[in-house]
Structures are given as structure tokens and as C-alpha cells.
Amino acid sequence: MRTTRVLLVDDQELMRQGLRKMLEIEDGIEVAGEAADGEEALLVVAECRPDVALVDARMPRMDGVELISHLSARHPGVAAIVLSTFDEDDYIFGALRGGAVGYLLKDCTPEELVDSVRRAGRGETVLASPVAARLVAELRRTPPAPTPPTGPAAPPDRGRVRGRLSTREAQVAALIAAGASNREIAVRLRITEGTVKNHVSSLLRKYGLRDRTRLALHLKNPPDS
Structure with a gap:
């Protein structure tokens, strides 16, 4: 079994200690490092080489959404999961647009958290049920793309992205x-x-x-x- 290395990013030391104790007893999971905010996480990520980063949404100096954007640009191999008490749209959609592969709430069960870490390490997307419901509602509010006109095809707008990138x-x-x-x-x-x-x-x-x-x-x- 391949070991999934995890970086814990949370400004509450008690939270980090609890997560470490929870994850370290699991086979195939190793807590590779800790950070108290986004700036510290960017300093340690290259050294601890995590597969997954568990990131709090609200932190001093650099919050989780900004950190995830930096991780996506500088360390795209790190799968970032937000673990937060907040299910506000700004955090959810900001994190997902920034490159997060998951968004969990801190009231999730230990089993859900461990499973999510393993799935994220395999490249899967993990969303808490309330977050998934919020995402579906947002997609339903988004108007569909207009149907292209029939007849001779217009020259393609080369280099302009068509649809959002995953x-x-x-x-x-x-x-x-x-x-x-x-x-x-x-x-x-x-x-x-x-x-x-x-x-x-x-x-x-x-x-x-x-x-x-x-x-x-x-x-x-x-x-x-």
C-alpha cells in the first residue's frame, strides 16, 4: 500500500494535534508536516513533500483560499482539501476555483475524514454533503451555454478557453x-x-x-x- 503523506494547516495547535493523532493510527497515512497558516505552509511544503494538504479556511496572514491558489500554481501535485467550520459560498467556491480537490466540514466523522484523505491521495474529488448540495444549486442557477447557430461555421476563436477547466x-x-x-x-x-x-x-x-x-x-x- 502506498503511503499518503499529509500536511496539516490550521492556526489552532489543538486542532492540528487532534488531526495528527487521528491520522497517524491509520495504515497508509503519514503526517508529514504542520503549519499554522498559509505562509508557513508554503515554506514547509517543499521540505515535507505531502500528497495531501488539509487546510483550514480562516487563518491569519494567509487564509486557506489564497494558500490553495499558491499550491495549485507552485505544487500542483499536492491535493488540497479544505477542512473548515464554515460553509460560506466565498470559501467553498473560492477554494474550488483555486484548485482544491475537496471541501469538508469539521463536524464530519473520523471515518469520513480518513476516507477523504485516501481518496484525495488517489486524485479523487471529495465534498461534504452540504457543500455538494450548494455546488449543485449553484450549477442549476448558472444559465446554460447558448446553442451555436446553424449554417456555415464561424472561424474558431483560437486560444480562448471554451468551458471551465477541471x-x-x-x-x-x-x-x-x-x-x-x-x-x-x-x-x-x-x-x-x-x-x-x-x-x-x-x-x-x-x-x-x-x-x-x-x-x-x-x-x-x-x-x-
Whole structure:
């Protein structure tokens, strides 16, 4: 069984101690490090090399949403889960847009938390039931995309993303922009090369580009919006 390394990020030391005791008794889970806020987490993440970061939403100096955005850009292989007492839209949607793979509430059971850590380590998305319901409600409020007109096709707006990128697509895109090969991306994100190729194909389709070279150039030097 592969060990899932976890970074605990919470400004309450008592909370971090409780999480550590809870997780350390589980097979296949190792608490690799702790941090009291987002700034400290960014300093220790490279050293402790976590697979999963459990992140509090509200913290001094740098909150969880801002930290997750930095992790997605600098350490896309770290799966970030928000563990918070707050289920406010700003935190939920801010964290998910920033690249979080999950959002849990602190009243979840120990079994739910452990299962979520393991699933996040495998690249899965984990959402508390109230958060999932909030997300579905938001999607229902979002108007559908207009149906394209019939007749001769208009020239594609190349380089303009069509639809939102998933968390994993955004991670793959960031690594492509950094010059990583498919094999390097697979190793970094702990997924297969075939999965990487599928994400690249999806990115090409969403950006309206023909090949990976054009995609890399576009991601590295995006056009002005």
C-alpha cells in the first residue's frame, strides 16, 4: 500500500494535534508536516513533500483560499482539501476555483475524514454533503451555454478557453506551461501517461488548438484578454 503523506494547516495547535493523532493510527497515512497558516505552509511544503494538504479556511496572514491558489500554481501535485467550520459560498467556491480537490466540514466523522484523505491521495474529488448540495444549486442557477447557430461555421476563436477547466486539467496545463513532458506530468501528478494524454486532448479541444506545441506556447504566453 502506498503511503499518503499529509500536511496539516490550521492556526489552532489543538486542532492540528487532534488531526495528527487521528491520522497517524491509520495504515497508509503519514503526517508529514504542520503549519499554522498559509505562509508557513508554503515554506514547509517543499521540505515535507505531502500528497495531501488539509487546510483550514480562516487563518491569519494567509487564509486557506489564497494558500490553495499558491499550491495549485507552485505544487500542483499536492491535493488540497479544505477542512473548515464554515460553509460560506466565498470559501467553498473560492477554494474550488483555486484548485482544491475537496471541501469538508469539521463536524464530519473520523471515518469520513480518513476516507477523504485516501481518496484525495488517489486524485479523487471529495465534498461534504452540504457543500455538494450548494455546488449543485449553484450549477442549476448558472444559465446554460447558448446553442451555436446553424449554417456555415464561424472561424474558431483560437486560444480562448471554451468551458471551465477541471482541477486536474488546470494542474496539467500549469505543468505544460512550465515545459514538462507527458511522462514528467504523470510522475508529478501520480497518474498514468494515458490519463495525461486524455487531459491534453481535452485542453486542445477547450482552447481550440491543434497540437500540444501550440497549446504549450499559448499557456506560456496567453493572449491579452
